[in-house]
Amino acid sequence: MLFPHLNERQRRLMMGAEARILGHGGIRAVARAAQVSETTVRKGVDELEAGAEPLGRVRRPGGGRKRAAEVDPGLRPALLALVEPDMRGDPMSPLRWTTKSTRRLAGELTGRGHHISADTVADLLREEGFSLQANAKTLEGRRHPDRDARFCYINDRAKEHMGAGDPVISVDTKKKELVGQYKNGGREWHPKGLPAQVRTHDFLDRQGPGKAIPYGIYDIAANTGWVSVGTDHDTAAFAVASIRRWWQARGSRDYPRATRLLITADAGGSNGYRTRAWKTELAALAAETGLEITVCHMPPGTSKWNKIEHRLFSHISMNWRGRPLTSHDVIVNSIKATTTHTGLTVHAELDPSTYDTGIKVTDTDIDALPIHRHRFHGDWNYTLYPQRDDTAGVAEGLPPQSRAGGLRNPELTGMTEPALEVLVEQLSRRLDELREHGRSQQRGGDRIRARGAGAKDKLTAAHRVLATILYLRKLGTRDLIAQLFGVNASTITRAVHQVQPLLADHGYTVRPSTARFRTPADVTAFLATSRPTEIKSAC
Known part of the structure; x- marks a missing residue:
């Protein structure tokens, strides 16, 4: 209020007086409040303390050094x-x-x-509105088109299991930790000038304690954690062994009437959806416990939304921050001591067992598993039963022609049967024309033998169209489609190369299916349990 009525000298002296009253730090506080430099306030303080007459000087309006941006417009x-x-x-x-x-x-x-x-x-x-900025992790890269639908699917399965009193757990492997006098991120209160002394390099000492591999199981409903600290390798056998210990010690007691278990896990690592040993070990666990074990994998690139990451692992990291993990006992005890205001409790134990790597699981072993792949993204969502499902082997002894009889099912093609018939008829006619034209060019003249004589095609035009649709629907691999039609994979490849351009010329777009199959038996089991539904055309 007073500044507009004061000249330059009076303002400087007033700020100097205020700074003297405030004492230590007063110059900076007054300079910020008055939006002037600290040098100006300091001059006012010096003039007051000197007591000279007259105090300071007064510049003419517009006097003083001009700002650099005013002197240099460019x-x-x-x-x-x-x-x-x-x-x-x-x-x-x-x-x-x-x-x-x-x-x-x-x-x-x-x-x-x-x-x-x-x-x-x-x-x-x-x-100009600039400030020091760090990188912001906001770009998630390529998003799966069904990512949101998959989160909703996992959420629905979790609500269904918890509503029935069955356990729902989130599992994952925490970052591997070096055991010994190694630097650990974060800071902790210590006497000033006496930080914990650690190694200058984070190279693993082969003669030392080695490393620790914490594998966690977080019970979503009970808000409890279980961590097995391994010392060997992070394998599928180690992951399932940790789940087995949790079930024997806590799960079976907390859920005595449970008949099912839902596991939410990442898409990769020792519990990844492509890890065959993970499925075989879970099948053994299902047979031991009598539980139907359902696994729902998180979409790729979304592991940070797995419950265990921000409800268990983050609290463990904060609990031992700034503290060297000098031994396995220190790690186990630090994990045990982790709690939160919301009531989280954690149990931890050391697992000194040895887990071999490089174990091969053959196709025959996978085919023998009592596994049921869900209709919605069966490669990421599946259930392992205590005993083999009877429908899994329905088609084992049938010839390929019999297995392919139901491939026109709307749930496989994504089209109603009338729409499929029209499409097959249009493209089959065009395929026959192109095939005849190509053979005529190869012969260099008209046909000599009657149509139909000679070697028969391995796939009819209608089957080539149907095989291409199933392949573009991404129901399975090219080898699976070949098994369904009783031909080799090269024949399917040629069919796709012939039919796919015709689909594009006719303006048809085949949308991928959410169902995934690995063997013809999976397809047969899927069709055996299919329900008549209203299928909109996918083309």
Whole structure:
């Protein structure tokens, strides 16, 4: 309120008086409140303490040194050209691939004839709305088209199991930790100048305790955690052994009437959906416990949304931050001591067992598993039964022609049967025309033998169209489609190359299915339990 009525000297003396009253730190506080430099306030304090007459001087209006941006009108545009994004800035600037610090920017501007200091560069950048920024992890890369639907599917399965009193657990392997005097991230209160002494390099000491592999099981409903600290390898056998220990010690007691178990896991690692040993070990666990074990894998690239990450592992990391993990006992005890205000309790134990790597699981072993792949993304969602499902082997002894009889099912093709018949008829006619034209060019003349004589095609035109639709629906691999039609994979490849351009010419787009199959028996089991539904055309 007083500043507009005071001249320069009076303002300076007033700020100096206020700074003296505030004592230590008063100069900085007054300078920030008055939006002037600390030097100006300090001059006012010095003038008051000196007591000279007259106190200070008064400049004429407009006097004093002008701001650098006012003296040099081209300074601000030149600075913005250096710090703005590359597509809007100067593509030939030598600072394009270097750190744009205020010192580097000041040096570059000075070299172009704009004399400026690093502090003035910082002031100008703040005036233009710039600030020091770090990278922000927001770009998730390629998103799966069914990602949101898969989260909803996992959520529905979890609600269904918890509503029935069955356990739902989230599993994963925490980051491997070096055991010994190694630096651990974070800070912890210590006497000043006495930090914990650790190694200068994080190289594993082969003669030391080795490493620790914490595998966690988080019970979503009970808000409890179980961590097995392994010392050998992070394998599927180790992961399932940890789940087995949890069930024997806690799960069977907390859920005495449970008949099912739902596991949510990442898409990769020792519990990944492509890991065959994971499925075989779970099948053995299902046979031991009598539980129907359902596994729902998180979409690729979304492991941070797995419940165990932010409800268990994050609290463990905070609990032992800034503390060297000098032994396995320290790790186990630190995990045990992890709690939260919401009531989280954690049990931890050491698993010194040895788990071999490189174990091969053959196709025959996988085919013998009592596994049922769900209709919705069966490669990521599946159930392992205590005993083999009777429907799994329905088609084992049937010839390929009999197995292929139900492949026109709307749930496989994604089209109603009338729509499929029209499409097959149109493309079959066109395929026969193109095939006849190609053979005529090879012969160099008209047909000599009657149509139908000679070797028969392995696939009719209608079957080539149907095989291509099933392949584009991504129901399974090319080898699976070949088994369904009783031909080799090369025949399916040729069929796809022939039919796919015709689909594009006719404006048909085949949408991928959410169901995935691995063997003809999986397809037969799927059809055996299919329900008549209203299927919209996928083309």
